[in-house]
Amino acid sequence: MDATDLPAVLNANPGLDALLRKLQPLLDSGRMDNVVDLLSLSADLVDLLDAAMVEKLSGLFEEATALSWNLGNAMRMASAQTRNEPTPSLYGLLLLLRDPQTRRGLALVLRILNVIGRQD
Amino acid sequence: MARHIVIVGGGVGGTMLANQLVSKLYPEVLREQVRITLLSNSPDHYYKPAFMYVAFNQFFQEELKRPQRSLLRPEIDFQVQEVTRFDFTGQALHTRSGRCYGYDFLVIATGCVPAPERIEGLQQAGDHFYQYEAARQLARRLASIDKGRIFITVSFPQTPNVPHQCGIAPVETTLMLDDYLRQRGVRDKVEIIYTYPTTAQLLRNCLFLQRPTGEILPSIFEQKNIRFQRGFTLSKVDPEQRIAYSEEGDAQPFDILMATPPIRAVDAVLQSGASRAPNNEGWLPTNHETLQVYGLEGVYVIGDTVDLPISKAGGACHNQAPVIANNIAGEIRLGSTCAVYDGKVQAAAQMGLGAGMPLCYDYRHDVLPTPPTKLGSLLRNGFNRGLYWAVARGML
Incomplete structure (x- = not known):
C-alpha cells in the first residue's frame, strides 16, 4: 500500500x-x-499457562480465600457476641471452655501450633 | 419473635443465597430478629458442572465436592434433612426423619433431576453427563470406543418455553468429544452426529435454543467434521437394536447415545401441588421479576425449579440470589419487595478441551457468540478449580 x-x-x-x-x-x-x-x-x-498451571493457581486461590473467609467469619461473629455481653469474669472465661465448640476451636489452634512446630 | 428463613437445597443457588442473606440481614441476625436455616439431603456440596468433565476423565470426584458446612457462614443453621412435604398453608416443612420446620420465608432451591425413564428405552441404552455415576459410565464407554457412531440428542421439557438443563452443555460436550477422540487417535473411525429437536423453546428447526448461536454452529461443526441434523425429537430407543427413533419418523443407529435427557423437579416439589406445569414436570410458577412463587405467601424459588425461559444453570442462580436476598430484606424491612431480576445469565462455555467462550444474556438479549479462545478455556478452568468455591461462599 x-x-x-x-x-x-x-x-x-x-x-x-x-x-x-x-x-x-x-x-x-x-x-x-x-x-x-x-x-x-x-x-x-x-x-x-496450561491446565496444570491453572489448577495449581486456582488451588492457591481457593486456599487463600477459604482461609481469609473462615478467619473473617470467626472474627466477625466472635466480636459481635463479645460486644453484646458484659466483660466476663475469670470464671466466665472458664465457662466458655464448657462449650464443645470452644474446645474444638482450641484443639484446632493447638494442632496448628503443633504442625507449625513440625515444619520448623 | 425471630423471623425464620428456610432454604431447601444445598446446591449452588441455595448455598450462595444463604450466605448472601446473612450478609444482607446481618443487623437483624445479630439482634436475633432473623434466623436462617439451610436444609439439604447431603452433607456434601457438589460442583455439578464438573460432571461433564468427568465424562472425559478430566475431573476426579474428590475434586468436585466439599463439605457443605465449610461453604456456609457460621450464622447459618445447616441441617442434613431431606424435605419430603411442603405444607404451604401451615408454613411448615416435613422431613424424612420426621422433623417439622416452620418458616416465615421459604426459598425452594431443590434443582431438577434427569428423568431418562420418561423416554422408552433411554434409561437402558442412553448415556448422559448430568450426574456423577452416569458421567463415569459414559467416560468408560468413551475411553474404549475405537470405531462406530456416537449419536447426540437433546430433549426439552414439554412445558412451553422452558429449556433443558444448562443450555450450552450439549454443544460443549459435542466439541469436547471431538477433541477427546482426536487425542485418543480414533476420531477418523468414530462418527459424531449432533441432533436437535424440532421445538426448542420459541424456535423451530434449529440447532440451538437461541438463533445467533444456532446460526454459527454449522460452520463450527463442518470444520470439525461433526455431522448435524435438525428436527430429531427423541421419542423411543430400542436398546437391543441400538436404534434411536424420533417423533418426526426418523430412525438412527448408534454405538453410544449421548443424550440430554428429560428433566423434572424433585419429588417433594412434584407432590406439593404448587406447580401448574404439564407432563408432571413440576416447575414452579415464578414471578419473572421478583422470583416469588405465584399464589404462595413468602415463598421464593431459585435455580432449576423455576418455569422461566432462562438457562437452568449456576450462572442463572448467581444473578437470582442477590435479587431474592434483597427482596426478602425488603419484605422484612419495608414490607415489600424491592429488586427485579432481568434474566441475566453468564458463563464461560467450554467449546472443546482447549477453547472457551465467555457468554452473557438476559430476558431481552440473546448470546452474541464470539470466537472461542485459549484464554476463554483458561478462565473456565480457573473457575472450575478455584473461583467456583468463592462464588458458592458468596464472596464473588
Missing part, C-alpha cells in the same frame, strides 16, 4: 482512526515500545 493511501484507509475505517488517535500521545512521548513490550509479556504469560 502506498503511504498516500493512508488517509483513505483511515476515512474508510473509523475504528482504526480512533485507535491511532489514542496511540498518538504514546508515540509522541516515545512510550509506545513499553506498551508493545507489555503485550509481548502478556502473550508469554498466556503461553506459560
Whole structure:
C-alpha cells in the first residue's frame, strides 16, 4: 500500500482512526515500545499457562480465600457476641471452655501450633 | 419473635443465597430478629458442572465436592434433612426423619433431576453427563470406543418455553468429544452426529435454543467434521437394536447415545401441588421479576425449579440470589419487595478441551457468540478449580 493511501484507509475505517488517535500521545512521548513490550509479556504469560498451571493457581486461590473467609467469619461473629455481653469474669472465661465448640476451636489452634512446630 | 428463613437445597443457588442473606440481614441476625436455616439431603456440596468433565476423565470426584458446612457462614443453621412435604398453608416443612420446620420465608432451591425413564428405552441404552455415576459410565464407554457412531440428542421439557438443563452443555460436550477422540487417535473411525429437536423453546428447526448461536454452529461443526441434523425429537430407543427413533419418523443407529435427557423437579416439589406445569414436570410458577412463587405467601424459588425461559444453570442462580436476598430484606424491612431480576445469565462455555467462550444474556438479549479462545478455556478452568468455591461462599 502506498503511504498516500493512508488517509483513505483511515476515512474508510473509523475504528482504526480512533485507535491511532489514542496511540498518538504514546508515540509522541516515545512510550509506545513499553506498551508493545507489555503485550509481548502478556502473550508469554498466556503461553506459560496450561491446565496444570491453572489448577495449581486456582488451588492457591481457593486456599487463600477459604482461609481469609473462615478467619473473617470467626472474627466477625466472635466480636459481635463479645460486644453484646458484659466483660466476663475469670470464671466466665472458664465457662466458655464448657462449650464443645470452644474446645474444638482450641484443639484446632493447638494442632496448628503443633504442625507449625513440625515444619520448623 | 425471630423471623425464620428456610432454604431447601444445598446446591449452588441455595448455598450462595444463604450466605448472601446473612450478609444482607446481618443487623437483624445479630439482634436475633432473623434466623436462617439451610436444609439439604447431603452433607456434601457438589460442583455439578464438573460432571461433564468427568465424562472425559478430566475431573476426579474428590475434586468436585466439599463439605457443605465449610461453604456456609457460621450464622447459618445447616441441617442434613431431606424435605419430603411442603405444607404451604401451615408454613411448615416435613422431613424424612420426621422433623417439622416452620418458616416465615421459604426459598425452594431443590434443582431438577434427569428423568431418562420418561423416554422408552433411554434409561437402558442412553448415556448422559448430568450426574456423577452416569458421567463415569459414559467416560468408560468413551475411553474404549475405537470405531462406530456416537449419536447426540437433546430433549426439552414439554412445558412451553422452558429449556433443558444448562443450555450450552450439549454443544460443549459435542466439541469436547471431538477433541477427546482426536487425542485418543480414533476420531477418523468414530462418527459424531449432533441432533436437535424440532421445538426448542420459541424456535423451530434449529440447532440451538437461541438463533445467533444456532446460526454459527454449522460452520463450527463442518470444520470439525461433526455431522448435524435438525428436527430429531427423541421419542423411543430400542436398546437391543441400538436404534434411536424420533417423533418426526426418523430412525438412527448408534454405538453410544449421548443424550440430554428429560428433566423434572424433585419429588417433594412434584407432590406439593404448587406447580401448574404439564407432563408432571413440576416447575414452579415464578414471578419473572421478583422470583416469588405465584399464589404462595413468602415463598421464593431459585435455580432449576423455576418455569422461566432462562438457562437452568449456576450462572442463572448467581444473578437470582442477590435479587431474592434483597427482596426478602425488603419484605422484612419495608414490607415489600424491592429488586427485579432481568434474566441475566453468564458463563464461560467450554467449546472443546482447549477453547472457551465467555457468554452473557438476559430476558431481552440473546448470546452474541464470539470466537472461542485459549484464554476463554483458561478462565473456565480457573473457575472450575478455584473461583467456583468463592462464588458458592458468596464472596464473588
